[in-house]
Amino acid sequence: MxxxxxxxxxxxxxxxxxxxxxxxxxxxxxETKEIKLKMFFEKIYPLKTDKDLVRVGPDYDGGYLIPNDLEDIAICVSPGVDSESRFELELANKGMKVYMADNSVDSPAINHSNFHFIKKHIGSYSNQNQISFDVWLRDIFKDSKNSDSILQMDIEGAEIETLLSISEDYLNNFRIIVIEFHDFSRLFVKDFFEIYEIIFNKLLKNHSVVHIHPNNTSKIHRRGDIEIPDLFEITFHRNDRFVRTGYASKFPHNLDRANISFVKDLKLPKCWYFHND
The missing domain is CATH 1.20.5 (Single alpha-helices involved in coiled-coils or other helix-helix interfaces)
Structure with missing residues (x-):
């Protein structure tokens, strides 16, 4: 006893x-309180809509799931080029003008008559090696301001300052937005969490998350019951373009593929699940 x-x-x-x-x-x-993290996860939980998702690009890193809502989109804006351009190539073959920017390469890996490339990084201000996102978009949209467009952004962490600085008018011009978010585990730190909240509140004002997929090059960071991978591919769809039918329930999606084929794909951690429609 x-x-x-x-x-x-x-x-x-x-x-x-x-x-x-x-x-x-x-x-x-x-550190960010657990309840705030869970509220954030619920806010960006993917919707299910009347528009099916399709895969554009290769069956590994550089391919993305987007809503099947490409009709009449005239422009694709794609900052971050690296060595893979088949996402952009598919859209260029559909007749879109594709605007690409990256200071780390001299040109896209593939040539196409609809490709328009500048050797600049994208950010919140302009200098010799970088151009402000708004300045670049102003030049892109000057002759087609009211045309719907698609944004695909993978700029190795610079998405934070870029999204903080983009004007809402330009943001709303994008019918579909695909962003690879880096260092997402910084959500655990209160100061960074507050920055991400500002960014996502801005994105979610007129768009909704319709797909989310952890990149399997990620490390998973844990604090108690909370797990956050470092890298996420997140797809947004403008709210006037779909009818909501529920919530996504299967992770990964049938069309998701591991970013690195020889490494097991990551599943969305259970602490992110909020709906079972």
């Missing part, structure tokens, strides 16, 4: 110590 009592006492001491340690960590490291 004495041994059992001691075990109970030590268990209680452990629980109290863990509770105080977690509270102290939140204070010292400015």
């Amino acid at each position: 004495m041994i059992k009592s001691k075990v109970i006492v030590w268990k209680n001491i452990y629980k109290v110590t863990k509770y105080l340690a977690d509270k102290l960590r939140l204070i010292l490291l400015h």
Whole structure:
């Protein structure tokens, strides 16, 4: 009986110590509260709509799932080129003008008459090697301001400053938006979480998330019951273009593919699930 009592006492001491340690960590490291993270995950939980998703691009990194709503889209804006351009090629073959920018390469990996490339990084301001996203978009849309367009952005972390700076008018010009978000585990840090909240509130004002897929090059970061992969591909669809029919329920989607084929694909962590329609 004495041994059992001691075990109970030590268990209680452990629980109290863990509770105080977690509270102290939140204070010292400015960590985001779990309830705020769960509310954020619920806010960006993918919708199911009357528009099926299709895969555009290769069956690995560089291919993305987007809504089958491409009719009359005249322009694709694609900052971040690297060595894979088959997403852009498919859209160019549909007749879209494709505008690409990347200072790390001299040209796209593939040539097409509808490709328009500048050797510049995209960001929040302009200098010798970089151009402000709004300045670039102003030049792109000057002759077709009211044309619907699609945005595909993979700019290795610069999406944060770029999305903070983009004007809402230009953002609303995009019928479909695909963004690869980097360092997503920074959501655990309160200051970064608040920045992501601003960005997603901006994106979700007139768009909704319709697909989400962790990149399997990610590390998964854990804090208690919360798991956040570093890299996410997230697809948004403008709200006036679809009818909502429920919530996505299967992760990964049937058309999802591992970004690296020889590494097991990542599933969306269970702590992100909120709906089972």
